Structures are given as structure tokens and as C-alpha cells.
Amino acid sequence: MDSKPGPPPSPPLVPDTLTVVLIDPSPNHAAIIHENEWRPYGRRTVQIKLTEEQRRQLAPRNTGTARGKHTWEHILQAWLEPATNPLSPGTA
Secondary structure (H helix, E strand, O other): OOOOOOOOOOOOOOOOEEEEEEEEOHHHHHHHHHHOOOOOOEEEEEEEEOOHHHHHHHOOOEEEEEOOEEEEOOOOOOOOOOOOOOOOOOOO
8 A cells, every 4th residue: 555645735715804894873772762763773894904924823723634634623703802902093
């Protein structure tokens, strides 16, 4: 039997953009209080290109093999942590 190692496994592609959807609940809040009706939230979508270092940090690791195929971590959840410092003036 030939036991030469094959080519190294190729990991899944790492995302290069973080997408965040922000909502404005204030018109809906006022409509519920004053008119007893619900209105859809206003939305804004922001897309942020990740740096190569950020992509490296998100890269899934090889976790072994299953039935002869390499297995990789999967992103289960992602969320934003509360800020600890205010934005600098002029960055918003």
C-alpha cells in the first residue's frame, strides 16, 4: 500500500465582510404609545471590510477527520460586546 501524504487540506473560506443591521425603534415606540399601532422599524445596514489579521482570527481550525475527510470549526454565533469607551470626535 502507498502511504504518501496527499495535499494539505484546504480550510473553508474566511468571511471578509462584517454586516451589521441597525434599527431605529423611536417612531414605533411613539406610534404604540400615542396611536396604539405598530410600525416597521427604520433600518440601516453597515458593511465593514475585515483586515487580514481579523480574518486570521476568525479562520476555522482543523478539528481532525471524520470518515477520512478533514473537519473544521463552524461559526455558531457572533455578537457585538458593549462599548467600554466612547467614539472619538469625528469618527461617527
